[in-house]
């Protein structure tokens with residue numbers, strides 16, 4: 001039977017953060033279930049707690065495993081109960097190893113299910129990298145965990161997106177003092193090709209990609225740093241020789257203004273905050289992170305666990321809704337790819 005809607009897993013995220021209440025808000029909107037066959041996966045007590053904070057009761061239909069998800073599609077969110085963390089192990093607003101372990105367990109189950117074609121995409125509510133590291137995650141972030149779990153050996157990096165503007169990254173969750181050491185011609189070319197090819201695959205006929213500089217004022221002719229002359233410029237030239245019409249390097253403090261005004265579809269950023277400060281200022285309540293370079297679709301809101309407001313029903317659900325909608329679009333495309 002031809003499926004019309006993708007099957008998308010939603011997770012509650014870090015149990016001490018705003019994830020459970022965000023998912024309650026998302027699923028409390030009757031429009032949400034029109035976009036996908038939704039499988040909410042999580043601990044029943046945590047889902048109850050999220051609904052309580054949000055002041056909502058959301059009807060769901062229980063399933064016993066992801067294998068039942070497609071057959072059970074009924075227009076109402078499905079609920080796959082797992083036992084990943086106990087209430088007494090969680091203190092709202094505090095990172096803890098039990099919360100980190102719960103997130104990893106649930107995301108691994110979701111990745112297995114997408115790989116087995118039982119579901120088509122994953123949208124996870126915010127997790128906490130510190131909690132995950134406390135639980136033993138040996139990587140700098142979840143994306144490196146995903147890539148290891150899925151045996152990815154090509155370039156991967158977070159994409160951030162807001163209103164049609166995308167970013168990719170040459171480095172991400174590393175100490176800022178190390179960012180310069182991550183700049184290499186290879187990584188810049190990889191991050192540029194990945195975003196260009198991904199936009200093309202998503203239907204942008206001629207992606208307009210700008211590459212950001214690293215130093216103030218693009219190094220000011222070499223008087224304020226040489227990375228643009230020695231590394232980034234040669235990477236851009238090499239990309240152009242390969243047929244990728246990327247431009248740059250451009251001073252990072254102004255390139256986002258041009259992109260905001262419609263001149264570019266994507267910016268290749270040299271380190272985390274170079275892109276994230278700009279994107280979050282352009283629309284904190286809208287931004288989405290897509291886990292770029294993975295074989296399966298995974299999205300999440302660009303904001304985090306917001307421990308300072310967790311449990312207070314203050315969290316804005318818009319970015320989570322956008323992350324879910326992008327997961328639906330990516331899931332639809334994944335669903336229609338041959339296995």
Ligand SMILES: NC(=O)C1=CN([C@@H]2O[C@H](COP(=O)(O)OP(=O)(O)OC[C@H]3O[C@@H](n4cnc5c(N)ncnc54)[C@H](O)[C@@H]3O)[C@@H](O)[C@H]2O)C=CC1
Nearest residue numbers: 126127128129130300301302303304305306308309315316
């Ligand atoms: N989607 C994900 O899984 C993400 C996870 N993180 C993780 O979250 C943790 C905390 O990161 P922070 O840098 O503190 O950023 P954060 O985004 O959690 O919080 C920064 C500030 O924004 C506010 N805020 C965040 N989301 C909000 C929302 N939906 N509505 C209203 N206010 C909101 C918070 O209250 C806080 O004052 C870290 O461990 C980080 O790695 C960060 C970004 C994305």
Ligand SMILES: NCC(=O)COP(=O)(O)O
Nearest residue numbers: 127142158276289300302
């Ligand atoms: N968990 C996704 C994530 O962390 C994306 O946000 P950012 O830390 O890369 O800004």
